[in-house]
Amino acid sequence: MLTQEYSCPKEFLSQVKQFLIEKEDINGLPLGIILGLLAMPPAQQPFLATVTDAEQIRLVMVMTTGHLVLASQGPDWQRAVAAAASYLSRRNLPLSGVIGPREPAELFALMWRPRLPLQVEMEQRIYRLEVVSPVPLSPGLLRLADSADQDLLSEWIQEFCREALTEISQEQARQLAASGIDSKAFFLWEDGEAVSMIKKTRPTFNGIALNLVFTPRRFRKKGYATSCVASLCRQLLAEEYKFCCLYTDLANPTSNKIYMDIGFRPVADSVSIKFT
Numbered sequence: 001m002l003t004q005e006y007s008c009p010k011e012f013l014s015q016v017k018q019f020l021i022e023k024e025d026i027n028g029l030p031l032g033i034i035l036g037l038l039a040m041p042p043a044q045q046p047f048l049a050t051v052t053d054a055e056q057i058r059l060v061m062v063m064t065t066g067h068l069v070l071a072s073q074g075p076d077w078q079r080a081v082a083a084a085a086s087y088l089s090r091r092n093l094p095l096s097g098v099i100g101p102r103e104p105a106e107l108f109a110l111m112w113r114p115r116l117p118l119q120v121e122m123e124q125r126i127y128r129l130e131v132v133s134p135v136p137l138s139p140g141l142l143r144l145a146d147s148a149d150q151d152l153l154s155e156w157i158q159e160f161c162r163e164a165l166t167e168i169s170q171e172q173a174r175q176l177a178a179s180g181i182d183s184k185a186f187f188l189w190e191d192g193e194a195v196s197m198i199k200k201t202r203p204t205f206n207g208i209a210l211n212l213v214f215t216p217r218r219f220r221k222k223g224y225a226t227s228c229v230a231s232l233c234r235q236l237l238a239e240e241y242k243f244c245c246l247y248t249d250l251a252n253p254t255s256n257k258i259y260m261d262i263g264f265r266p267v268a269d270s271v272s273i274k275f276t
Contacts, residue, residue: 001058001076001083006048009037016050019057020071021205025128025245026101026268027071028209030062032202037064047093051080059084059104066096067272072104085111097121097274109273121272122165123250127264128207130243132234135262138223140191142231145181149194153177153186156197160214164249186212189228196224198232207243208236213255225255230262 006012013034020027020034037046042064051059058080060071068088072080081104088095095112098105109118145153157173168176180186180199189196196219199212210232215225233244247270248256260266 001079002052003083003087004050004052006050007045009034009041009046009048012048013038016057016060019060019073023073024204024206025243026126027060028126028202028204028207028245029099029247030060030069030071031204032209033062033064033069035204036202049084049087051083051087053080063093063095066094067274068095068098068100068108070098070100070104070108072101077104078107081107082111084108088112095275097272099272100270102269102271105271105273109275113275119274119276121274124247124270124272125250125256125266126245126247126268126270127259128243128245128267129233129259129262129264130237131263132230132237133261133263135226135230136223137227137230138189138191140189140195140224140227142187142228142235143190144184145186145188145197147181149186149188150174150177150181152194153180153197156214156216157212159216160212164252187228187232189224189231191224195219195222196228198225198228200232200236203241206241207245208241210244210246213246226258226262229259233262 020031047063049061050057053076058072058074058076061084062069085108098108106118154173154177157176158168161168185199185201187198188194196215198210200208201211202209213225213229236244248259
């Protein structure tokens with residue numbers, strides 16, 4: 001097994017593109033990150049690498065923050081993960097965690113810290129949608145968020161992260177809101193007032209992901225999130241994409257049911273593991 005690093009995202013993409021698009025929905029996270037690096041070069045050099053066997057890619061690794069993102073498939077993925085863990089240990093890269101399909105991510109974590117128990121941040125499921133089911137819509141309409149919505153989006157992003165992820169600062173939320181508004185990525189369901197939000201993110205060659213689906217508690221159980229997701233998916237599929245995908249928290253059965261009612265179908269399980 002040979003591990004090779006790349007310094008140029010464009011060159012890296014040319015090497016891994018075919019490997020990743022074979023399962024574009026499952027590999028949407030690393031593929032979307034790489035395409036994002038091409039669109040907006042980062043301030044710091046990302047970690048980009050492959051593990052190959054007889055010139056065949058067995059594992060792709062991407063890291064722009066502290067979490068390593070993995071993509072693997074085909075035979076001998078266990079040997080590829082072992083080679084990656086050994087290489088990164090010699091490379092002495094600081095890792096805060098790993099994200100990827102369940103089995104490769106868990107194996108990497110066990111090899112990275114063999115004497116410590118796994119600290120799972122989130123058990124996730126990756127869903128794919130190609131046709132929106134005929135779900136009933138709530139009163140209101142979907143609209144693109146603009147600069148006048150920045151304060152509201154900032155507040156909701158903080159609430160979403162507090163409930164579903166890790167709490168972030170007000171300034172971080174404002175930056176996320178501002179960048180999402182600038183890139184025309186945030187949408188709101190409006191029923192007299194804004195009642196639910198959604199963000200499109202990480203476009204790939206044939207698909208696009210959705211995240212930050214959030215409805216404040218006072219507006220819940222009225223179908224606003226369903227309306228928001230279904231309407232944006234119809235719009236994206238009509239425009240240019242063949243499929244939409246998203247990650248869900250398996251600990252939240254309500255959201256998983258909502259997405260399946262809309263037409264999303266599970267394609268793989270993923271896990272986020274932290275190292276502390």
